[in-house]
Amino acid sequence: MPEATLNITAIPAFQDNYIWLLKTAGNACAVVDPGDADPVLEVLEEQGLNLSCILLTHHHYDHADGVAALLEHHQASVFGPMDDRLPIVHRVCREGDQIHLPGLGVNFRVLEVPAHTRSHIAFYTNNVLFCGDTLFSLGCGRFFEGTASDMQNSLDKLAALPADTLVYCGHEYTQANSRFALAVEPGNTR
Numbered sequence: 001m002p003e004a005t006l007n008i009t010a011i012p013a014f015q016d017n018y019i020w021l022l023k024t025a026g027n028a029c030a031v032v033d034p035g036d037a038d039p040v041l042e043v044l045e046e047q048g049l050n051l052s053c054i055l056l057t058h059h060h061y062d063h064a065d066g067v068a069a070l071l072e073h074h075q076a077s078v079f080g081p082m083d084d085r086l087p088i089v090h091r092v093c094r095e096g097d098q099i100h101l102p103g104l105g106v107n108f109r110v111l112e113v114p115a116h117t118r119s120h121i122a123f124y125t126n127n128v129l130f131c132g133d134t135l136f137s138l139g140c141g142r143f144f145e146g147t148a149s150d151m152q153n154s155l156d157k158l159a160a161l162p163a164d165t166l167v168y169c170g171h172e173y174t175q176a177n178s179r180f181a182l183a184v185e186p187g188n189t190r
Contacts, residue, residue, distance in 0.1 A: 004105035028052045028103030035062035037069035052103035056080030057132025058117040081119035113154035115146030132170045138177035
């Protein structure tokens with residue numbers, strides 16, 4: 001049986017975060033990196049959706065602090081990396097794991113992409129990538145717990161995905177990254 005078609009919507013949070021809402025047919029849905037529960041709960045209420053899964057790429061507050069409040073309202077499964085700084089993870093995800101999102105009929109492959117944090121992971125399915133704070137438009141994440149070599153290895157792993165992969169990152173940094181690129185290489189026309 002083929003996988004369901006995944007519909008993806010951005011839920012803005014904080015100053016520049018994206019919380020990604022995933023849904024297929026029916027009213028079941030998932031969210032990726034809900035740092036703030038309030039905007040998620042608002043969208044779920046407006047659209048009559050039932051949150052069945054939460055995907056976490058890493059432990060930073062702006063990606064994970066909304067989980068407890070969401071679980072007060074929904075019985076969702078939480079998928080995330082092995083990291084004791086994440087207070088709630090029902091299913092620990094490691095490199096190569098295949099996870100099935102209950103209620104959505106979608107499977108993801110887990111990729112370990114350390115550098116921003118030591119336990120950072122990404123979720124990939126059918127040319128769709130949720131990469132948290134590893135990769136952005138015109139840039140990559142800061143190295144809080146990893147090295148440049150770690151980041152290079154993580155970016156190489158993501159670069160090996162199909163060229164038509166759609167990338168869903170954790171923040172809107174495009175304008176800031178383009179200003180930086182122009183400041184560093186003002187004559188670069190590529």
